Amino acid sequence: MKNLKINNRFTAELPADPDLTNEVRQVKNTLFSYVNPTKPSNPKLIHASEEVAELIGISKEETKSEDFLNVFSGKEILPETQPFGMCYAGHQFGNWAGQLGDGRAINLTEIEHDNQFYTLQLKGAGKTPYSRTADGLAVLRSSIREYLCAEAMFHLGVPSTRSLSLILSGDQVLRDVLYNGNPAYEKGAIVCRVAPSFIRFGSFEMLTARNELRNLKQFVEFTITHYFPEITGEPKEQYLQFFKKVADTTREMILHWQRVGFVHGVMNTDNMSIHGITIDYGPYGWLENYDPNWTPNTTDSQNRRYRFGNQPQVAQWNLYQLANALYPLINEAEPLEKVLESFMNDFNSDYKEMFLSKLxxxxxxxxxxxxxxxxxxxxxxxxxxxxxxxxxxxxxxxxxxxxxxxxxxxxxxxxxxxxxxxxxxxxxxxxxxxxxxxxxxxxxxxxxxxxxNLINPKYVLRNYMAQLAIDAADKEDYSLIDELYTLLQKPYDEQPEYEKWFAKRPDWARSKVGCSMLSCSS
Structure with missing residues (x-):
């Protein structure tokens, strides 16, 4: 931990919220608010990824230290850092939702390691000015699903955030798992997520919707400078190249989702990364039986907007919203429309090639x-x-x-x-x-x-597998988390010792909560 190279570009270069009170409110003319995590009462490490720790410059030994536990549970703040929540908006289920922001995510810091930059973010670490009516906390079941899924996706070759740690808070959290008026207390937990950044399509939508065009220009140029240094030329040309790059990496990400049968479940514009990586693992799932109309999200069960077969079309729709957000900087619709029109043509061509390779x-x-x-x-x-x-x-x-x-x-x-x-x-x-x-x-x-066998995985994180790990963890048995984590690091290998996981969904999981469909609190 002592060797972490702190480099807070986001907070050093972009406008901050001058109001330091942690009260839920509309936050204008800014891109983030400083906010400290809620201190957990009795944090306990359940699992840490040594691979991800090494990626960011933390040794295997340090993951077992009290410093690691305290920092990545939110109990202590790293020296020379100021945690923050990001301000962004978004379209949810096709409707404009206005300000959203990091309601239960707090960015600890940005670090640099081996000439790469990473943002370390705690999910479930407490209330922020963007929490709306929620408490900003997360429960153990959703944290296990997020922790395991991000690593499973990475090892499947799907662009994704990474998971560094899974920690119990020691506190109880009230949740209504099915949104049916029956809330219950559950164990609280915190996941540390790692990504180049957590900038979303909705980050730019927020600024354009509020006509904060000066901030929009500054933010787009900041993003290009730090995350797309290969982009050069006149400003307007850079903005177009940026949009094209985001469209291309988004297309590649969705292609991988379709290849492995992954359904995100909540493809809102605030859940779309400008890096073309999968973020925000909520009610996700892998297809069990092949059904293009399946969605894992109970909230989406009627319209099935985010069903498996519709993910490419939703990605294009979301890119339209990003194009609208960038339009004030470009003032020309045609070049943006050209990128959007080519998106589906390129996807269909790539999809055919991908599907043939599966065959x-x-x-x-x-x-x-x-x-x-x-x-x-x-x-x-x-x-x-x-x-x-x-x-x-x-x-x-x-x-x-x-x-x-x-x-x-x-x-x-x-x-x-x-x-x-x-x-x-x-x-x-x-x-x-x-x-x-x-x-x-x-x-x-x-x-x-x-x-x-390098294209078609043998093992994926089926919902019933995650649920078994959750049920065991509720009884303080974390051995299944360890087993699934190990299994999912080599999803294309035969791994005969884990052959039991190469199995169809069992009948008991067909309608069990957490195994068929899940809510956004899952």
Whole structure:
């Protein structure tokens, strides 16, 4: 901890809230408010990522120290730092929500290590001026889900924030898990999140909505200078390059979500990072059975705006809002519209290439669009586990006949008895075409299988797995957190000692709270 190189660029260069009182209010003409974390009564370290600690310049030994526990629980403040909450706005479920801000997140500091910059942020560390009607705290269940998921996503190759630590506060927190008028006390916890920054689309929306155009210009130029140094040229050209860069990295992020079957659940503009990394893990989930209409968010259960199949379109819609926020600096709609129009065209092209790679097809033909579309339909004929289907598809060989190939992926069916009659005929037809297509590939079965297994994970953080870890942790048993953390560091490896986690969602998890759908407080 003594070796952390503090470099608070955000607070040193951008306008601060002059009001130092920690009262919920509208905060104008500023980008952040200084605020200290709420001191926990009896913090206890549950887990720390040695890998992330090393990334930011903290030794393995230091993660076990009292200093580490005190700083990353919010009990003590690092020397030469002033924690702060960021001011931003956003569109939530498609509607303008006005000021939002860091309601339960407090940025401890920015640090520099190995020529890289990181922001260290505590989630669940107490009230800020942006907490609205909430207490700014977090419960153990949501903290476990966030802690494990960020690391799972990173090791899947999905751009993401990282998790440094998971700490019990020692305090009780009142929450209504299903928003049904039945609040109960739960254990409080704090997660330390690590990212280049936590700047969001909504950060710029806030400034434009309030017509704080001087601050908007300063903030955009600050962001480009520090996070996009490759961008050069005249100011207006820089702003356009910045928008294009954010659009490109957002597209790549969403492509990875679709590749591994991840559903964010709350793609509001305040939950979109300008770095194209996944942030704010609330009611997320991985597809169990392949269902493009599935959303893990109870709040979204009626309109399903944030369903799996709609994530690319929502990303584009969110980019439209960012374009509107940047427009006053550019005063030309056409170049912004050009980026937005190319977003979906580029995504569709990339999606086809990605999907073919999941199938072990590394060349493209005119018939491939039909092959992909037919498979997406087939996967919905009966409940079919997405992760298991694609992982087991790598065992299919060119010399197989369709019935043999179907047998190899049979474990992915939740109700294999339904794969008969017309459904069996449809699958047989698809596999016959797929096997013919495989024969056109130059790779051997072994080479293709190896490449497919680097794209199709064997293990993902299914909601029932996280819930088992939560249930155990409630009884002060943290062994499952350790086990899942270890498992998810190598999601593409076979890991025979963890084969039990290569399994379909159990029946008991079908409707259990925390396993099927979750609320935003989850």
């Amino acid at each position: 072990g097809l590394f060349t493209s033909t005119e018939t491939d669009n039909g092959l992909i579309a037919d498979l997406e339909n087939n996967l919905q004929l009966t409940e079919t586990d997405m992760t298991i289907f694609f992982r087991n598809l790598s065992t299919v060989e060119k010399s197989d006949f369709a019935p043999e190939a179907i047998e190899k992926i049979k474990y992915s069916f939740y109700k294999p008895e339904e794969v008969s009659g017309e459904i069996l005929e449809i699958w047989t037809k698809w596999f016959s075409e797929y096997l013919e297509r495989l024969k056109a590939e130059s790779l051997s079965d072994e080479e293709r299988s190896q490449k497919m």
